[in-house]
Amino acid sequence: MKENSSSSDIRTVLIVGGGVAGLTAAAALGARGITVDVIDLKKGAEGSGLGIQNRGVDALDAVGALDDVVAAGAAHKKAPLRFYDSEGTLVFDPSPPPREDGKPSYIIVYRPLLAQILTARAKSAGVSVRIGLSISSLTQHEDRVEVDFTDGTSGSYDLVVGADGLRSSVRSIVFGDEVKPVSTGTISLRWVPRGIARIGEAGFYYGDDTEMVVIPMHDDMTYVSVQHPDDRKLNDHEARLLLRKKLSQFSVPLLTELHRNLAEDEHVLVRRYESLLVPSPWHRGRVVLIGDAAHATTAHLGSGGVMALEDAVVLAEELAAPGTVESRLDAFERRRFERCRTVVETSVQLSDMQKAGANATEMGAARGPAMEVLAQSY
Numbered sequence: 001m002k003e004n005s006s007s008s009d010i011r012t013v014l015i016v017g018g019g020v021a022g023l024t025a026a027a028a029l030g031a032r033g034i035t036v037d038v039i040d041l042k043k044g045a046e047g048s049g050l051g052i053q054n055r056g057v058d059a060l061d062a063v064g065a066l067d068d069v070v071a072a073g074a075a076h077k078k079a080p081l082r083f084y085d086s087e088g089t090l091v092f093d094p095s096p097p098p099r100e101d102g103k104p105s106y107i108i109v110y111r112p113l114l115a116q117i118l119t120a121r122a123k124s125a126g127v128s129v130r131i132g133l134s135i136s137s138l139t140q141h142e143d144r145v146e147v148d149f150t151d152g153t154s155g156s157y158d159l160v161v162g163a164d165g166l167r168s169s170v171r172s173i174v175f176g177d178e179v180k181p182v183s184t185g186t187i188s189l190r191w192v193p194r195g196i197a198r199i200g201e202a203g204f205y206y207g208d209d210t211e212m213v214v215i216p217m218h219d220d221m222t223y224v225s226v227q228h229p230d231d232r233k234l235n236d237h238e239a240r241l242l243l244r245k246k247l248s249q250f251s252v253p254l255l256t257e258l259h260r261n262l263a264e265d266e267h268v269l270v271r272r273y274e275s276l277l278v279p280s281p282w283h284r285g286r287v288v289l290i291g292d293a294a295h296a297t298t299a300h301l302g303s304g305g306v307m308a309l310e311d312a313v314v315l316a317e318e319l320a321a322p323g324t325v326e327s328r329l330d331a332f333e334r335r336r337f338e339r340c341r342t343v344v345e346t347s348v349q350l351s352d353m354q355k356a357g358a359n360a361t362e363m364g365a366a367r368g369p370a371m372e373v374l375a376q377s378y
């Protein structure tokens with residue numbers, strides 16, 4: 001259903017990047033009667049899990065996607081994010097009590113399924129989604145942005161949204177290359193095995209030098225994630241060996257079961273952890289950055305995707321209010337900058353603490369203040 005509340009100035013929007021931020025923004029803007037085109041270089045998302053907590057749940061609800069994500073994923077009334085030692089003894093439970101409004105506190109969903117749901121929401125709001133396409137140039141005018149696409153076609157829009165992730169082309173075309181992602185000197189290893197027996201609790205397990213995140217997902221999938229303090233490239237075999245070595249530190253049955261099941265044909269996703277915070281402002285004229293294109297970090301708070309969801313919904317809300325494009329984009333950023341900075345900086349701090357050998361209690365305590373901020377509405 002169209003909400004009859006679009007700002008008089010913005011009628012057409014191009015969103016570059018159809019990830020969490022781009023598709024959610026498309027659904028939110030399309031629902032407000034704005035004509036939206038989304039372009040992406042590729043279809044779908046990487047085969048891993050995304051944990052959605054705090055107000056990310058409300059952002060999904062705002063675009064009408066919450067019920068579908070709950071149905072597709074594993075939803076929890078109380079976030080399953082407790083801290084255990086290597087033998088499985090509970091050390092620290094920072095999870096807030098269940099929400100009073102009955103919504104889940106935490107959902108974990110397979111990223112390709114989330115991409116399908118958000119694409120369907122965007123399309124049902126009238127959005128066009130084109131895959132295999134990017135931009136080759138953007139030319140700003142006072143009242144529009146002229147865009148050349150990589151397939152030789154062109155278009156004219158009232159606003160362009162750069163939602164094209166950490167290595168954003170929109171950012172480098174419009175903002176230049178002074179602001180670049182910075183390596184944290186660490187990598188993440190992620191694995192989503194199927195058929196692991198449900199013989200333990202979800203949570204953060206602390207071994208000798210390792211924080212292992214294990215969260216059962218929907219169907220028979222389990223999400224496993226760990227940081228390693230070295231960002232050298234690893235091939236598939238090396239990634240499996242490293243994850244196996246880390247799992248071998250634990251005597252908890254759930255983790256020994258994972259260790260036993262990490263066979264040679266299993267795929268472990270390796271990703272360098274990098275951080276980025278584009279200094280204010282995130283907009284130049286009629287081009288604005290959202291999601292990882294503007295702010296990205298490690299997964300220590302599990303909130304980068306949540307920030308992307310919130311950015312999308314707040315952008316649509318602010319563009320619907322009266323005012324010039326400049327004033328609406330300023331208002332968007334006033335609601336977003338400090339919150340996203342908290343996520344970026346606290347996550348890097350947690351990553352550094354982990355490298356320095358912090359224990360479960362220290363890590364849990366350092367997460368606390370940021371999680372309190374993120375529990376507040378956006």
Ligand SMILES: Cc1cc2nc3c(=O)[nH]c(=O)nc-3n(C[C@H](O)[C@H](O)[C@H](O)COP(=O)(O)OP(=O)(O)OC[C@H]3O[C@@H](n4cnc5c(N)ncnc54)[C@H](O)[C@@H]3O)c2cc1C
Pocket residue numbers: 016017018019020021022039040041042049050051052133134135163164165166167168169170188190271273290291292293296298299302303304305306307308
């Ligand atoms: C290991 C790891 C685990 C994480 N776990 C969590 C978690 O549990 N919870 C959470 O909230 N966050 C998590 N995050 C963070 C989260 O993944 C990101 O913050 C989120 O995906 C950002 O969404 P986005 O849409 O801004 O960017 P992306 O997801 O990167 O999407 C960008 C899109 O733009 C497209 N694109 C790129 N360049 C171009 C171009 N030139 N033209 C057109 N399209 C382009 C890409 O194909 C992609 O589809 C994690 C991050 C990492 C690294």
